[in-house]
Amino acid sequence: MSAPLRLMAVHAHPDDESSKGAATMARYVREGVDVLVCTLTGGERGSVLNPKMDRPEIVANIAEVRRAEMARAREILGVEQRFMGFIDSGLPESEEEELPEGCFALQKLEDASAPLVAAVREFRPHVIITYDDDGGYPHPDHIMTNKVSVEAFEAAGDPDRYPGTGDPWQPLKLYYHMGFSKDRFEALHEAMTARGLGSPYADWISRWEDRPTKWHVTTQVRCADYFQIRDEALLAHATQVDPDGWFFQCPREVQEEIWPTEDYHLARSLVDTELPEDDLFTGIHAEETTPACH
Numbered sequence: 001m002s003a004p005l006r007l008m009a010v011h012a013h014p015d016d017e018s019s020k021g022a023a024t025m026a027r028y029v030r031e032g033v034d035v036l037v038c039t040l041t042g043g044e045r046g047s048v049l050n051p052k053m054d055r056p057e058i059v060a061n062i063a064e065v066r067r068a069e070m071a072r073a074r075e076i077l078g079v080e081q082r083f084m085g086f087i088d089s090g091l092p093e094s095e096e097e098e099l100p101e102g103c104f105a106l107q108k109l110e111d112a113s114a115p116l117v118a119a120v121r122e123f124r125p126h127v128i129i130t131y132d133d134d135g136g137y138p139h140p141d142h143i144m145t146n147k148v149s150v151e152a153f154e155a156a157g158d159p160d161r162y163p164g165t166g167d168p169w170q171p172l173k174l175y176y177h178m179g180f181s182k183d184r185f186e187a188l189h190e191a192m193t194a195r196g197l198g199s200p201y202a203d204w205i206s207r208w209e210d211r212p213t214k215w216h217v218t219t220q221v222r223c224a225d226y227f228q229i230r231d232e233a234l235l236a237h238a239t240q241v242d243p244d245g246w247f248f249q250c251p252r253e254v255q256e257e258i259w260p261t262e263d264y265h266l267a268r269s270l271v272d273t274e275l276p277e278d279d280l281f282t283g284i285h286a287e288e289t290t291p292a293c294h
Contacts, residue, residue: 002285005281006034008125008171009079010116010149012104013043013088014070015237020136020177021129021245022077022230024262024280029078031228033281036123037081039072040145041104042066043240045090050242050285058239065239073235073252076229085116089140105140112144113151114165120156121166127280129155129264132215150174152178153268172284174268178217182208184259191258199244215265219277224260227252256269 011017017025017037025035043066048054058065066085074081076289089103099106102236119127135142135175156248157170182205189201231252241247264280268274273285 220261
């Protein structure tokens with residue numbers, strides 16, 4: 001029997017794993033893939049975004065609450081999950097606002113990457129998924145997450161880098177999440193409008209800043225059958241997700257029909273593949289992989 005394929009998802013905060021790529025992970029877990037979520041910070045500085053949870057006892061214990069939410073979400077998704085031990089940087093209100101001392105986004109790259117390199121060498125993923133170099137949106141922790149993910153992908157297979165963090169292991173493919181695209185929101189908006197439903201996307205689309213596409217979608221993973229699991233995992237992060245908010249205003253059956261995939265950009269590949277893809281593991285055979293080193 002061949003060894004299972006392995007997927008690592010690298011995220012900045014608890015709840016990010018459930019809003020970005022959750023249905024993909026749920027699908028692969030149920031197809032026998034080993035999936036590990038690496039959460040780089042504890043989300044300690046995240047605001048309470050669900051009015052129903054904005055209570056003094058929640059705010060006072062937000063770090064513990066968010067860890068408990070993460071435990072529930074990972075159980076729903078069926079994934080393994082580890083915290084990498086860094087402190088949330090918070091989201092500055094302006095470019096002039098200084099980040100808090102000791103936070104994740106202010107770490108030296110090697111210090112911030114070392115725990116993830118160790119996790120890669122221990123878990124030995126064939127594929128890593130993370131954010132693009134804009135962070136998906138410009139939260140300092142998301143941008144830093146991209147940097148450490150790329151660093152770990154490029155360094156984990158090199159025996160001369162990060163000594164003392166385990167035996168070298170070279171992942172084979174690195175993807176960026178492309179889920180929050182104008183094309184997707186326009187398609188869902190048009191579908192809801194055609195059905196006479198109120199769309200939550202109109203104002204967002206009208207304010208969308210049109211600029212050249214930096215990263216094109218290369219890979220669309222069909223996972224509509226797992227959108228319900230995705231939504232349940234997202235709702236487990238009750239401090240961050242309002243069940244009456246915009247994310248749930250588009251009926252699931254509309255999403256399943258109009259946009260049944262989660263989308264990615266193939267940023268690095270050490271195997272032959274043909275674009276476009278419909279599987280993150282295209283070109284990879286678990287029994288053929290070895291801990292290749294640079």
